[in-house]
Amino acid sequence: MTTLIPPTAETATAAPSARADAYRERNPLALLGHQIRYEQLSFWRNPQSMVFTFVLPIVIIGIFGAVFSGSEGQEFFFGLTGMQYYTPVIAAVSVLGACYGQLAIVLAMRRQTGVLKRLHATPLPAWVYFAGLLVHCVVVSIVDVALVFGIGALYGVDLPTHWGAVLLTLVLGAASFCALGVGVASLIKNSEAAPAVVQFIQFPLVFISGSYFPIHAELLNNIAGLLPVKPFNDAMLALFTQDAGFQWRDLAVLAAWGVVGALIAVRSFRWDPRPE
Numbered sequence: 001m002t003t004l005i006p007p008t009a010e011t012a013t014a015a016p017s018a019r020a021d022a023y024r025e026r027n028p029l030a031l032l033g034h035q036i037r038y039e040q041l042s043f044w045r046n047p048q049s050m051v052f053t054f055v056l057p058i059v060i061i062g063i064f065g066a067v068f069s070g071s072e073g074q075e076f077f078f079g080l081t082g083m084q085y086y087t088p089v090i091a092a093v094s095v096l097g098a099c100y101g102q103l104a105i106v107l108a109m110r111r112q113t114g115v116l117k118r119l120h121a122t123p124l125p126a127w128v129y130f131a132g133l134l135v136h137c138v139v140v141s142i143v144d145v146a147l148v149f150g151i152g153a154l155y156g157v158d159l160p161t162h163w164g165a166v167l168l169t170l171v172l173g174a175a176s177f178c179a180l181g182v183g184v185a186s187l188i189k190n191s192e193a194a195p196a197v198v199q200f201i202q203f204p205l206v207f208i209s210g211s212y213f214p215i216h217a218e219l220l221n222n223i224a225g226l227l228p229v230k231p232f233n234d235a236m237l238a239l240f241t242q243d244a245g246f247q248w249r250d251l252a253v254l255a256a257w258g259v260v261g262a263l264i265a266v267r268s269f270r271w272d273p274r275p276e
Helices: 009-024 028-044 047-068 082-112 115-120 126-154 163-187 191-208 218-224 229-241 248-268
Strands: none
Touching: 028 047, 028 126, 047 082, 047 126, 082 115, 082 126, 082 163, 082 191, 082 229, 126 163, 163 191, 163 229, 163 248, 191 218, 191 229, 218 229, 229 248
């Protein structure tokens, strides 16, 4: 006859603890790959979010192509045609939207709904979670930029030749904007306020950085050059229009803002919903 031994607190927690230890001992790269796959599946299985992420820049660059098709270089565009100016700028704006705006809103929503709180209670390391978000945003940005480049090429815009510089600029820009997105998400109190807070910061930066139209005021350009959006625009423009390579000054400004965003995130990021 088998004797049943009642479970104790020690035996009840032994199995979950063993599973947690086994999870922590998994290869960090395997954990990262799993997290990236999760973020990608979550994104691609949300048709509305996916379509608007990619369709909006395509529609914008398509409209500009119809407007500026066949035009000559103009002084207003610093000697460039409208399409030569807007193709790299719209590509830069699409990266900003994917890595800053959407990320900040998604994190605010996940915090509000308790997703981050539950995730934080798992053995998944925090750095794996945020690295997975970063790689996901970079992948989305690459697809966005490739689509914009392709539409621009259809309208006669020459593609850049220094693809190494393009890749570094894109990855660094995406990483910096992701860090800023996480930093801003740390300051948002609830998900309802997230879109307003994100746009309150993004709209003036995009406006003064020449994303809507070229800015010819020297003082405003000097100020915008110290902020994160204009250096990214300028680096992309140089790669397209000047057949240039690495724009180290612009990349340094981007990296500095990435560090600022990361520091804000480290000091202020909350996994639990903020009390109302």
